Amino acid sequence: GAGVSQSPSNKVTEKGKDVELRCDPISGHTALYWYRQRLGQGLEFLIYFQGNSAPDKSGLPSDRFSAERTGESVSTLTIQRTQQEDSAVYLCASRTQGTEAFFGQGTRLTVV
Amino acid sequence: GIQVEQSPPDLILQEGANSTLRCNFSDSVNNLQWFHQNPWGQLINLFYIPSGTKQNGRLSATTVATERYSLLYISSSQTTDSGVYFCAVETRGTYKYIFGTGTRLKVLA
Numbered sequence: 001g002a003g004v005s006q007s008p009s010n011k012v013t014e015k016g017k018d019v020e021l022r023c024d025p026i027s028g029h030t031a032l033y034w035y036r037q038r039l040g041q042g043l044e045f046l047i048y049f050q051g052n053s054a055p056d057k058s059g060l061p062s063d064r065f066s067a068e069r070t071g072e073s074v075s076t077l078t079i080q081r082t083q084q085e086d087s088a089v090y091l092c093a094s095r096t097q098g099t100e101a102f103f104g105q106g107t108r109l110t111v112v
Numbered sequence: 113g114i115q116v117e118q119s120p121p122d123l124i125l126q127e128g129a130n131s132t133l134r135c136n137f138s139d140s141v142n143n144l145q146w147f148h149q150n151p152w153g154q155l156i157n158l159f160y161i162p163s164g165t166k167q168n169g170r171l172s173a174t175t176v177a178t179e180r181y182s183l184l185y186i187s188s189s190q191t192t193d194s195g196v197y198f199c200a201v202e203t204r205g206t207y208k209y210i211f212g213t214g215t216r217l218k219v220l221a
Contacts, residue, residue: 031207033209035211037153042214043198043200043211044211045210045211048208048209050207056207056208059208089153097207099160100160101200101209103147103155105153106153
């Protein structure tokens with residue numbers, strides 16, 4: 001596609017429910033990143049995929065968070081048993097190594 | 113891990129003024145990007161600048177990788193420049209993109 005696409009754009013969920021967030025990277029981009037941005041804060045690294053290599057999961061805040069990527073295409077970020085502290089904007093970016101990263105519009109998650 | 117600090121944290125300018133934003137990083141990096149996050153939350157690419165100087169209209173950036181800093185210059189600021197400016201560095205060995213603390217800019221008409 002023309003840009004990084006994320007869905008849904010907004011998600012309201014009840015505390016304790018599981019949610020799945022989706023990211024469609026730019027076609028041909030081998031690297032994909034997930035970030036979390038709480039209100040008024042900076043971008044917090046969550047996970048990084050590069051081609052078929054093992055992902056760098058060092059930023060995932062707890063075992064309730066997981067992410068998958070199918071080859072060099074779509075990625076899903078799953079949050080299990082959501083808590084109010086998970087409320088944030090989740091941003092996805094993609095790039096080819098050695099070039100600039102491009103971000104999607106983000107998914108605003110609200111846990112009530 | 114690498115630390116990425118930006119200064120100043122907040123900046124208020126009158127329209128037409130010039131400003132310099134700074135990004136310091138604590139370790140060697142593969143590359144560096146500057147982004148503008150507009151009031152609607154969208155991250156807009158400004159510069160991909162692992163080293164040297166680039167210019168794009170009223171904006172320019174310089175990265176001195178050996179001294180571990182980058183500068184973003186905004187000249188003749190406009191109200192549409194308001195938002196948060198982030199630098200992000202790609203760490204050597206891990207290839208993660210780590211974001212700086214951000215500079216929140218408000219330009220007054």
